[in-house]
Amino acid sequence: MYRILLYIISVTALFLCSCKMQTAETGVEEALSKAGGNRKELFQVIRHYQDSGDSLKLKAALFLIENMADKYYLTGNLIDEYYTFIDSVYQIKQLRYDIPAIYDAFRSKTKYMEDKTQVNWDVQTLSADYLIENIEEAFSVWKYPWNEHLSFDEFCEWILPYRVSTEMPESWRNRYREYFRLFLEDSVHTAKQACDIINCELMKYPVRISMQSIYPVRLPSSLLMNIKFGLCNDYASLALFAMRSLGIPVAIEIVPHWGRGNMGHSFNVVYDNDSIFHDFSGAEDKSDKHLVRFRNEIPKVYRMTFSKQESSLAMQCGHEVIPDFFRNACCEDVTANYSFINAKDIIVNLSRKTDKKFAYLCVFDPTGWIPVAWGNIQENKAKFRDIGPNIVYHPALFINDRLQLLGNPFLLDTLGQMTYFTPQTTMIDYVLERKNPQANNLRFIPSTMLGCKFQGADNLDFHNPLTYYTISEEPDFKYTTIYPLSNANAQVKYVRYLSSDKTWGNMAEVEFYSANSDIPLKGKTIGNYTVSEFYPRNGVDKLFDGDPLSFFHTNDTLSWGGLELEYPVTISKIRYLIRNDDNGIRRGHEYELFYMNEGNWQSLGKQIAMEDDRLLYKNIPIGALYWLRDYTRGREERIFEIKNDTVIWH
Numbered sequence: 001m002y003r004i005l006l007y008i009i010s011v012t013a014l015f016l017c018s019c020k021m022q023t024a025e026t027g028v029e030e031a032l033s034k035a036g037g038n039r040k041e042l043f044q045v046i047r048h049y050q051d052s053g054d055s056l057k058l059k060a061a062l063f064l065i066e067n068m069a070d071k072y073y074l075t076g077n078l079i080d081e082y083y084t085f086i087d088s089v090y091q092i093k094q095l096r097y098d099i100p101a102i103y104d105a106f107r108s109k110t111k112y113m114e115d116k117t118q119v120n121w122d123v124q125t126l127s128a129d130y131l132i133e134n135i136e137e138a139f140s141v142w143k144y145p146w147n148e149h150l151s152f153d154e155f156c157e158w159i160l161p162y163r164v165s166t167e168m169p170e171s172w173r174n175r176y177r178e179y180f181r182l183f184l185e186d187s188v189h190t191a192k193q194a195c196d197i198i199n200c201e202l203m204k205y206p207v208r209i210s211m212q213s214i215y216p217v218r219l220p221s222s223l224l225m226n227i228k229f230g231l232c233n234d235y236a237s238l239a240l241f242a243m244r245s246l247g248i249p250v251a252i253e254i255v256p257h258w259g260r261g262n263m264g265h266s267f268n269v270v271y272d273n274d275s276i277f278h279d280f281s282g283a284e285d286k287s288d289k290h291l292v293r294f295r296n297e298i299p300k301v302y303r304m305t306f307s308k309q310e311s312s313l314a315m316q317c318g319h320e321v322i323p324d325f326f327r328n329a330c331c332e333d334v335t336a337n338y339s340f341i342n343a344k345d346i347i348v349n350l351s352r353k354t355d356k357k358f359a360y361l362c363v364f365d366p367t368g369w370i371p372v373a374w375g376n377i378q379e380n381k382a383k384f385r386d387i388g389p390n391i392v393y394h395p396a397l398f399i400n401d402r403l404q405l406l407g408n409p410f411l412l413d414t415l416g417q418m419t420y421f422t423p424q425t426t427m428i429d430y431v432l433e434r435k436n437p438q439a440n441n442l443r444f445i446p447s448t449m450l451g452c453k454f455q456g457a458d459n460l461d462f463h464n465p466l467t468y469y470t471i472s473e474e475p476d477f478k479y480t481t482i483y484p485l486s487n488a489n490a491q492v493k494y495v496r497y498l499s500s501d502k503t504w505g506n507m508a509e510v511e512f513y514s515a516n517s518d519i520p521l522k523g524k525t526i527g528n529y530t531v532s533e534f535y536p537r538n539g540v541d542k543l544f545d546g547d548p549l550s551f552f553h554t555n556d557t558l559s560w561g562g563l564e565l566e567y568p569v570t571i572s573k574i575r576y577l578i579r580n581d582d583n584g585i586r587r588g589h590e591y592e593l594f595y596m597n598e599g600n601w602q603s604l605g606k607q608i609a610m611e612d613d614r615l616l617y618k619n620i621p622i623g624a625l626y627w628l629r630d631y632t633r634g635r636e637e638r639i640f641e642i643k644n645d646t647v648i649w650h
Contacts, residue, residue: 028063028066029583030063031066031068031069031123032123034121034123035123035124038124046065048128056139059137060139060160064134068122068123069123071123071166073163073218074118075118075120076118078110078113081110082106082214082217083111083168090228091226096533097208097229103439109275117217125169126169129357130162134162135160137177138160138173141247143192146188147191147247148249149273155637158244159249164252165533167218167219168220170221170222172245173245176242176246183197184197190273190274191248191271191272191273192621194243194248195270195278195454196247199242201236201237202282203283205227205283206227207235209235210231211349212231219237231266233254233268235281235282236282237252239268239283249271250270253301254302256295256302256305256602257299257371259297259392261638262365268281269334277334277337281463292340295341296390300387300388302331302333303332303334306330307367309331311333312329313374314326315329317358320358323360326371332387341388343388345387345416346383347383348383348395349380350377350380350395351395356397356399359375359396359397360372361396362405364392364397364638364650366629385544390412390414392409392625393409394410404599405600407599408598408625414593421641422626424621424624425621426621427620428619428622429618429619430645431586431616432593432614432615432616433478433647435629435634436581437582437583437649438583439513445472449474449578450473450474452503453467454467458492477580477584479576480577481571481574482572483573486567490574494562494563494565496560497561497562499508499554499557502557502603503557504559505532505551505552505559505561506551506552506553506579507542507561507576507577507578508577509544509546510587511544511574514569514570517592520575522563523563523566524563524564525562525563526561526562528542529556529560530553530554530556532553532554532555535553538553539561540561543561546585583637585612585615589632589633590606590609590630591607591630592606592628593605593627604619606631615628623638626642627639627640
């Protein structure tokens, strides 16, 4: 077997340029040595193209093999069960899908949630027939105007790969090509044109982005053909399968973690004939209209590749242990491709001496600081390239398999200046109202609430109702208390919230109080509304469930929900809260305020909130970066500073 291995390596060298010979030889040798009993299948692929005399396809085969060693997919009872379940849901034809309810249904029915999964390495499982079929079909579409600009090396990276990520390998090219090729006409000449046409077809798919899945596993190509909802990386994968099946050079790029929010993001990029890259969101946005919306939130952008990148930290680190994210060598820093990010090169003075060669910039997440960029260390300074501004970063080293934060965090501005958050000896008292900035996706709601009413009546039909209050100014996302002045002594048996002609419910909580009582009135829920297609479980009961996060939502305006009281009463007070993200201070929740000081979160104490939307902390050091934790509920929390008596979120 060793002689055969040497023979294969020598063949590899014949067909690869000298600048890549050593890398290719090493990659092929690694793949063959790891293949075990499956190496005969890899040999068969190489012999097939040796015998055919097609040197270009042989080079393509060697490219795939040399980069297969670290590719894998997962199998097991849980994954099989999950795929079957998701497929059954995708087959249901309906306008809307209640994604949380669907996920809850799976969790309640699964038999294998605790089962372990099996790691399957591509080199040990993929057949020669599968790889040959992939190579032949990839070459069959390398003949169109929209990919004529690709060099062979670019073809290998942008068209040839048989997989996207860690999904189950399938024969996907013919299935996707037969469906989508009908939409491309002879008038299409560039990759961007072809991409926009196919993505317009993908936009006809339901696009419902989930924040998380039941199980962190990539969906295979066959399931994505029928997608009804999924993660952003699912839609990015769908676009990649569809495009590459037609020879359109498309890849997936990621923001590893938002700089001003939690989690990260996946999207697509097309490589056009003029060598310009255009980003887009698969099934959602046309090219150049996606990432620019987040220009102030992007610390870094990386392209996911099939081959190992010499520029990656994984290929440069030598024996130095590095964070998990950077151990993936199939990752290329492409931040500089996006001029609107206005990325900066910066030099950070390290607060301690080290024998490490690399330092890191981290962004905040409630689970901990997340490394998103690396830089070379020289003379106790670390140089970082192409760093997104308007973001707070914390320098760090990676020691003993964990991040060790250095010094204090800093805000990088658009001029490339770094402003450090350094706690001072001066103290202030401050009232906190939230633990997270206002959600942008809800900013449309306050204006739609104008005209909403709170009413009482002595009859179920609300004939000649008593209107206690009409919302005449845009409400904020805090609890609002109303004290009815007119007809203060009138008694009613029925009370309600009536939405305006501009909104579809969008009310989280309503509390009616009788005179001399601090306990909200209870009663039988009543209402007149059409159940929401988007939120079918958000009926009138959500108005009175005591949960600020749940909300009453309908499919029509001028809808209402209320209570039939046990007996007539006089309403003395009303308290309401419009639909919100439940990130305000909540009475009864336990909080703890921290500030960052020399790489550590220092506590300013725990306390139980005694009222909604208000939490007083005394003796807060000025100049620091702060984090308010809610131990009772929720993990949507962001760091902030206090400047000129105002909270500034980061």
